[in-house]
Amino acid sequence: MSHSGPVLVVTMIDDPTADLVITELHDRDIPVVRLDSGDFPATLSITARINEEGISGTLLTPTRTVDLHTVRSLYYRRPSGFAFPHLDEQDARFAVTQARYGLGGVLASLPGCLYVNHPHRIGDAEFKPSGLAAAVHSGFKVPETLITSDPEAAERFVEGNTSTIYKPLSTPLYRVNGVSCTVEVAEVSAGELDERVAGTAHLFQRLVDKVADVRVTVIGDRIFPVRIDSGLLDWRTDYKQLSYSIVTLPRSIEEALRHYLAHFRLVFGAFDFAVDRDGAWWFLECNPSGQWAWLEPPTGLPMVAAMADLLERSPR
Structure with a gap:
């Protein structure tokens, strides 16, 4: 099986992180084919044959023809929907x-291909309850969490904790007056809860009395831990208030990271932790498709090169 073929990058047209990685690969003379699965079938086509020898065929974009057998790695980022x-x-x-199930199934079955990450594994890891349960099993400290559609259970949980936050179980975009918005993490009181809780599933979690956040980005065998100081409940609400510093990773956290990634069969993960006043690291979540490139300029960490190494399948 040849691994000297192209790196396949599957993402939407507007993806600055993918742009940086593709530039790095081009600088190394590594062939790259970029596509958005949402372009199918207008400007993207697939022809795959499956027989006793396995799967073979071609992927055709407006500028490239890809032999499925030669793809060395697939960087699955954030493609648009069909x-x-x-x-x-x-x-x-x-x-x-x-x-x-057709194009997606073929892209998920490339022979000898390294996936960063495999789309099916991304799907598994995006379920917050699964991630939190896996985090406990992996040895992380996890804030007490309730997932419920029962208003009374939610009220009891909130009343039983000094401070409680509400988090969406997923973050689909919605629009208000034409502006894209997301549901933010926020503190919640028992008085805010009513029968509307019964309308769907909700996630409530004990608020960690934190002094800082840490984003740990794992790229293959490389680990990049960055402390984020902001004073914000959710640092993603205002990047202008953030300051960054490289932090030493506790050995127990590194072991738990490896265990967690192995559980979901991931080679990349963007982990978020809250560090409390006693120095304990509390697992909040792991995004298998998370952003990371914005952390390189303020820290000097060679994250783009590490991702290119992984996709190139280089031991350097």
């Missing part, structure tokens, strides 16, 4: 499903 606006609702739903 869309068939020319079809009515029922036919479009059928077409989207066929595209997902």
Whole structure:
């Protein structure tokens, strides 16, 4: 099996992190094919054959033809969704499903390919309850968490903790007056809870009395821990208030990181921790498709090079 072929980068057109990695790979003379699965079938096509020898075929973009057998690695970032606006609702739903399981199934089955990360493994790890349970099993400290649709259970949980926060279980974008928004992490009181809790599943979590946050980015065998000081409940709400510093990773945390990634069969993960006043690290989440490149300029950490090494499959 040849690993001298291209790196396949699957992401949306506007992805600055992917741009940096692709530039680094180009500088190393590593062939790269970038595509957005959402371009299928308008400007992207697939022909795959499966027989007793396995899967083979080609992927065709407007500028490249890719032999599926030669792809050395696939960097799965944030592709846009499939869309068939020319079809009515029922036919479009059928077409989207066929595209997902057809093109998606082929991209998930490339022989000898290193996935960063495999899309199916990303899907597994994106479920917050699964991630929190795996974190406990891996040896992390995890704030007490309740997932419920029962208003009374939610009220009891909030009343039983000094401070409680609400987190969305997933963060789909929605629009307010045409502006894209997300549901922010926020403190919640028992008085705010009512029968609307019964409308869907909710995640409530004991608030860690933190002094700082830490983002730990794992890229293959490389680990990049960065302390984030902000004074904010959720540092992602205002990047202008953040300051960064490289922090020493406790050995117990490194062992737990490896265990967690092995559990989900991931080679990349963006881990978030809250550090309390006693210096304990509390696991908050791991994003298997998380952002990381913005941390390189203020810290000098060679993260882009590390990702390029991984995709190149280089031991350097």
